[in-house]
Amino acid sequence: MNIMSPDIEIVGTNPGDPLPQLEGHVSYGRFERVLRAGHFAITSEIAPPDSADPDEIMRRANVFDGSVDAVNATDGSGANCHLSSMGMCAVMTRNGLSPIIQISCRDRNRIAIQGDILGAAAMGVCNVLCLSGDDVSVGDHPEAKPVFDLDSVSLIRTIKMMRDERHFLSGRKLASGPNLFIGSSINPFAPPIENRVDQLAKKINAGAEFIQSQYCFDIAMLNDFMAQAVDAGLAERAFILIGTGTLASAGTARWLRSNIPGVHIPDAIIERLDQAEDPRAEGRKICVELMQQIKEVAGVSGIHLMAYRQEKFVNAIVQQSGVLGDRKPWSADDYDFHRRKLDSEKSAQTTAARTDL
């Protein structure tokens, strides 16, 4: 469709429509446009349902409308079985949303993964997040066979090769490559802390164009990490989005800290939650404050907001934090408005053409 207003030109319209790929861009997607235009971006993630009902996916996805720039569709996170990332993305792209498909190396080998990459691109998915994946032993099917044929860095290189060199790992040519904006994850808060920036460099050298980090609850640690990343020139080579989230209570925070490896939560935050009268509200307040602080850190391009089971508050949290300034991410309402306007102009033109005859 035609691009209707300057704002829409920058942020794009519907990933389901063939958006023109801008010069220097690797995908047709809205998310890449937002980042490359220099906007501070927000992404969130959607918990996939344990159901085959597509309406349930859209019910869960619609709460993000107008408050985030892209939504991650998780791929069996925590090694628990849910509706697939591919399935979520299929339903979401049909409804005009801009999903980030997550591909974990735990469950599929390189044959399946390369096939899925083409499939995702064919459905209008423009963004992919490459993950190694949680081990099967932490999930609900610990008896499953772990695959781990590729790792995240190999996966990034594979997708980059398919996209830029247009062939499979085997060398067989692709008639058309997957135009995907490639991302990966980083955890600056787990050992070896001093080498985490090297790990980031490896992923960016392999081809990662955006990065989404693990939960950040410790701004001092983030400052150290980002200072190293900026010094190494990494913040200019990839868009770094820092993860943060809402904590429902001190108990949840303690559980996360001891049961989810790699999650680092300082004692000060747990104390605040402990003393709060309404811990859930306090958790959201902490999240808003963290977002404001993260935005001030040099080299950060956006925030990845993980509000597990508190998705309905994402919009309010984003508004309160003010990190987007005046910018409002794409929403279905705006899109409908522009489409109606376009349709009416088209029919006016057609009528005019008929009158001419």
Added chain:
Amino acid sequence: MYSVRQWSVKRSRFLEGVYNFTNPGILFCLRGITRLFGKSLDRPITALEAGLKGFLFDCQMCGDCVLSKTGMSCPMNCPKTIRNGPCGGVRENGMCEVKPEMRCVWVAAWDGASRMKDGEVIREAQFALDYRQKGKSSWLRLARETGDVEKTDAPETELSERGPA
């Protein structure tokens, strides 16, 4: 054995020296042996490699050895067999998320590499394994590849940056 493996990582600099000193000789001998005997001595040589590297590094015989590039810590001991680690799940005490009693293989790798003369090579990305090489000898593969340069019977894909064992 776990304790020997930790010892090896602690002495990565020493083992690197031993490796650099002995590697040309070993490869020279293996090239001679493979020319003379063809494949008939492959099994005992593979068993010797598995025994020696198994004792020192808990080597899993992936067939594409990168020990000298990973601080003398074998990445195949990672439960996710990550060749470019660590993953994001390392515990605060540096232990593995899957096996809490084991030090993260990649925490050990970066630690070992920091002591090595050519430790910087750990920054190079490794591509995923060729699964067909599993159980085969890295030494013999190297000896054959470097010995048969004129034949070039080992096609180098640009993705597999194979290095010294």
